[in-house]
Amino acid sequence: MAQSITWKIGGEAGFGIMASGTMLARAFSRHGYYIFTLNEYPSLIRGGHNAVTVRIATAPFYSLDRSLHILVALNKETVELHKNELREGTVIVFDPHDYEWKEEELPPGIILIPVPFRELVQKKGGEVIMRNTVALGTSIAILGAPFECLADVVRDQFARKGEAVVNHNIEIARAGYDAVGDAATALSALRLDSIEKKNDYLLINGSEAVGIGAVRAGLKFAAIYPMTPINALISFLADHAKSLGIVYKQPEDEIAGINMAIGAAISGVRSMVATSGGGFALMVEGLSLAGMIEVPLVIDMGMRVGPATGMPTWTEQGDLQFIIHAGHGEFPRIVLAPANATEAYELTVKAFHLAEEFHVPVFILTDKYLNESQWCVEAVVLERDVVINRGKVMTLGSEKSTTSFKRYDLISPDGISARSFPGMKGGQYIANSYEHDETGMVSEDSAMRTKMVDRRLKKIAAIRKVMMPPVVYGDQSSKTVIVTWGSTLGPVLAAMKANTRIIHFPWLYPFPADATKELLTGATRVIDIEQNATGQLASLIRAETGIEITEKFLKYDGRPWLPEEIIERIKV
Amino acid sequence: MAQSITWKIGGEAGFGIMASGTMLARAFSRHGYYIFTLNEYPSLIRGGHNAVTVRIATAPFYSLDRSLHILVALNKETVELHKNELREGTVIVFDPHDYEWKEEELPPGIILIPVPFRELVQKKGGEVIMRNTVALGTSIAILGAPFECLADVVRDQFARKGEAVVNHNIEIARAGYDAVGDAATALSALRLDSIEKKNDYLLINGSEAVGIGAVRAGLKFAAIYPMTPINALISFLADHAKSLGIVYKQPEDEIAGINMAIGAAISGVRSMVATSGGGFALMVEGLSLAGMIEVPLVIDMGMRVGPATGMPTWTEQGDLQFIIHAGHGEFPRIVLAPANATEAYELTVKAFHLAEEFHVPVFILTDKYLNESQWCVEAVVLERDVVINRGKVMTLGSEKSTTSFKRYDLISPDGISARSFPGMKGGQYIANSYEHDETGMVSEDSAMRTKMVDRRLKKIAAIRKVMMPPVVYGDQSSKTVIVTWGSTLGPVLAAMKANTRIIHFPWLYPFPADATKELLTGATRVIDIEQNATGQLASLIRAETGIEITEKFLKYDGRPWLPEEIIERIKV
């Protein structure tokens, strides 16, 4: 009986690979298993190689690891490309009519399970594209789960297409299930141990976590130009616009996107944009505007491999320093960086509140790995009440319509003044990108300029008061310390040995320098682990605390860290 | 007899204030005097207050200081706005018919010289707008220079408009000259001492210095969208396009600008863009592209007061950290920051060479104060031979046309590969914004990705070998050290007292960390002086060396530092 199984399906793009992963994952998450899925695909629609990995376990875990228990290979390339993930005992499920595999080409100890996918599909009157459904049936059998687990999911997946399609797919899945027969029983090591369903989990990807967080926190307007890895957020918002009463607008470009969102925020609704590095590059001027006119704005910045177009469907953490320093001129901002979908949900909710409390742009710094992987998130987390506090807003009736409203008053000791929204009686002011006075009227006066800069920068002190400290995992007294951030936390936690301490920074900016200094004091070995080539967190720590971290584990090939890679390097 | 005179003219915008300053300055620079002019104006075309300050001296100097010797006030506002620049003995030249001045409203010891500008102009059949010409005549008389000095300049200024206009203007200037009469003689303290003309100087503003540097270094293509403070560069390039055989293209926006310049560079010409912070914000994606495809590109980035539109006609150094970290993904860049027009010329020439040697974007980080002030630059500096080295270029005939050229070969130990240009026989390759292989063909292979990142970042080591060290002024052994950069150097040098050392960074990035560390070791008092609100150079020094500078003099009201302000603060 297995406590944890890592399953992968691979094949040509366009053959429903992604959907298969989700269906298998859901078949188990519904029954309380812990799940994680990762997709890997090139920036092509078809013809390239796609793969999805699903890990299913009876206990919580943090990451995938390098080796597979089951590889479903819809073509020969799948085996070739993932050879280094095979180990003794890995089962390869493949169609013997597709290609012939010579045992000697494989690492020793591999178990080959031929299943005539194509033949089975054809027999049941299906199309080639349905081979993955057969494979799912086979997989469920090997994993020792009742067929109904899968049938349920298939039913929901195809429900929109009608009863006939549902039944046809179930029939085809069943054929795969039945095809393994005794072979499955022989592989008892791959049968998943049962789990008492006590955990109520949802299976969502990082983008959906951000989306759910946003709408629960009161998002009303989003303008998002398509871009990997945040396209799932667009789908989420577009699909729910009508039912949730929100507006999702596809802008002509990212510049329009951020300016629309700022316009909506000025007019009083919670708004957001989402993009990746290249799209964000186009929003930098708008960011500076938001800083200047003090508009609450949430930016979901999904990192992928750069520079330029880079490797758009692969993961990286290469934009931290860029995000922290983006924009001409000096103004406050907040940068949050979730490690997983649960944090993505929670920090998104927080981001909307911070934005309206401090009237600053707030970043949710995510990445491809976080956005497009599917994670288990406890239902109770997502169901929890969200209290919406709009921050300082003008008291109605307090102003005359013959003078202007002091939107940027110099009295508030923390630099945060009440907002008014167009249409409010007597609330007129100018949201002015030029330097301005208290009512937003343009001013180039030397003293006013100085006061206004001080007023805006004062907010940093106010923000620091509510700053989240770094999160510490592991042995609190250990002198070996790993610093990491964002989605790299998972593999690092998975690699964690006894006497190691791990520091994770869900709140990156303004940087919690004092807390970090304290945490690093006394450490004898500090290792920085990131998914980029220059060690950007280490640079930030040095810039903010003076502490130089010389031991850096950096990976920048677009593939997320594996715990084994970290363990190997820590040993040295 | 005076060794140095600071003269200012002020009045309503649109009344030729700027031109007057240049004419007065040129009247003296032609005779070998040391000159500096600063203009101050709001972001309006007319109606606002304009002022130009000209300092004329018989010995070199670094900056203006707070007090004026002569103030030509074309309206009353001029005196009000510049009251704190008056001191005992300041001469105010004004039109008694315009306004009446009560002595008690002025600081003690002011000398009032009434000159009926308007009346004189009218008598000579001129227009109100020519009052400044009268004022110039008066000024020349007070300064004790022969009228011919001014007449020469007036002649050149109006030559294009024909003999009649020239004579009319000279006549009007003469009226102003004659109007002072005995009064001038009485003010002998304001008569400039004579200078043996040994210095051959040109009077140019910072933008022109960049322009001259660019064309001398082989610039062939520039695409620049209008923006303060680099508009003078546009005029320079547009005016000389035909005679110098270059193309200046006004793009529809800054995004087009940088992409046009990159296209031109790919096709083999030296190209540049120029802009200010807000325009550069729009170029950030293009910057990342230049980094990825390794295109030589020069960016003249003229800072002004931010965030957003800010105070567009005032000066600031608020974009250093932004420029250093701009762009998604990781790639090398070079940032140079001239302190004055001479350095602007020299560093621009250097920038073009560095760009083609290392195939990276190179910034010339300037500001409003540098760009729009007029500086004396020694003719020999500008006349010096410029040797143009195009860096590594494909050897013609070396390639076949049935394979592609390895534009990004993995063999060059320094990461720098030869370039080919479209049309070169057998040189075809892809300049690819996606990650790519040696011929530029898209690649998402893990090993190739890692190699290509390493290859690009390797160039940083090569660049470091030719890096300019910081420049040290003053007492080399002093334990009091001031760090500063860009145009703030001038006022700092002007304020320099005996045992003080000043470190200036014409080369800011990659940061000369070792040299800086060495220079700062042993210092007992380190002061950072910058024109921004957060101390960005100090942050950079901390990030790169770990050294924290706690004493920062920061000014961010848009007005350049005055030596007096620095002196006062150093005393504390």
Add this chain to the structure above:
Amino acid sequence: MTITANSFKTNYLPTWCPGCGDFGIWMALKNALAELGIGPDEALLIYGIGCHGNMSAWVRTYGVVGLHGRTLPMAQGAKLANHTVPVIVISGDGDGLGEGGNHFIHAAKRNPDITVLIHDNQVYALTTGQASPTAKQGFITKSTPDGVVDEPVNPLTLAIVSGATFVARGFAGDMPGLTKLIAQAVKHKGFAVVDILQPCVTFDHVHTYPWYRSRLYELSSGGYTPTNKLAAIKKALEWGDKIPVGIFYQELTSTNEDREPALTNGPLAGQTLGVADVDTLLSEFR
């Protein structure tokens, strides 16, 4: 309180050059607002960056002075957030058709209920007189010392083919006519573009008030009806000894806001925030 042009007074006087066409536009706009009874706290004016945008300092309403070229996205976002507030964009030919050209065509295709005034002076005036996208061939400016060589952008044909539903041209030197035109544009339900010929007395010594006055004629005076796209384009291509002003094209259709289901419950800005039925939302992910 009755609303008059004076209701919009601020403590600032215009700093435009004496004689600038922007004065006429400014007064016509205030008159139009007064005529429509829209008060300072009822309208949202969104300004571009340029001499035109400096107007923000002498018109007291809710205002946004955003980024150069980005008025229209800002306006669309604001309008979607609260579609009960009239939104008027004050833009320039550089701002709206140079830097902001993409937003112009895409705003037009969405037909938001927004009015755009283009201060069309053929120059980038605030940056001291470079050629703007509407500069006509041969025109000498700071950036084109030998004269403009490109074809000019025609704001009218561009608006028409892009889907604008009210397309007009006015003249800054005709205050009564312009007041009427702006009022009509603001009243129009949909994307209303008013291209306003605006003499820049400082950087354009060719297209002066007399130059325009001797050429302009009112479209409606010739019995023209603005209902046909092709006819409108034909008229919009006229430029020479005779230059038409007036409404070239008008059409009534649903707006960007009409097409958003969320707005049927009233302005977004007034709605309750958050998710009412969390269970249903989450059930999809089980």
Add this chain to the structure above:
Amino acid sequence: MTITANSFKTNYLPTWCPGCGDFGIWMALKNALAELGIGPDEALLIYGIGCHGNMSAWVRTYGVVGLHGRTLPMAQGAKLANHTVPVIVISGDGDGLGEGGNHFIHAAKRNPDITVLIHDNQVYALTTGQASPTAKQGFITKSTPDGVVDEPVNPLTLAIVSGATFVARGFAGDMPGLTKLIAQAVKHKGFAVVDILQPCVTFDHVHTYPWYRSRLYELSSGGYTPTNKLAAIKKALEWGDKIPVGIFYQELTSTNEDREPALTNGPLAGQTLGVADVDTLLSEFR
């Protein structure tokens, strides 16, 4: 060596979906280049980011895969730097008319000698099927689950009013016709736009090959001559049961490159660098 479609072969096979319209465009382009005798090291192809741009991996020439939406500025810069090299832009409806819309109208007004092929498939295909600017009303996509509500961008009318001097529409399913059209466009001296109707078999199940085939007709077959702007616009507005393909408008006039004095001495890229007469240059500043 004679140039054939094969001369452009790389080591990669197309990864487009089987049946994608991009195949037809790819082959027509190679055929056109072969027909014109332009070899791999003689042409510069500039690609957008999208499925269309993936073509760069299976066409061997000088190429630039730049940024999403920025093909045209890149192309203009390259062309001005060396106007002897033919420059062809491979763009998408999202790339060229969404993200890059501003560059489209401004390139057209300058009339650079560049050819632009727009892979017009009504979707952002590479980002998995959101609506593109040319998506027609009612079309259901990932970003418009209830159908597109905006007016579509019409690349032809937009090109015509903006100043393009060769404006045509082709069909990816008609390789011979498209080959001819592309060859004509490349031969045209000036800004040549070819809007290519390109079925996306994965994200568009409405505008299929049969859908187009049953509607398309060749303009020239009806005796149409492409010399009048208004007539061209009228034709370009036809979309429904009958959809015209062919050349809508063509005009010969000076190009962006013709208008640059510096290029009269040959390509910029070939000229000596630096200032020949430093003294004259500096004398202005004395």
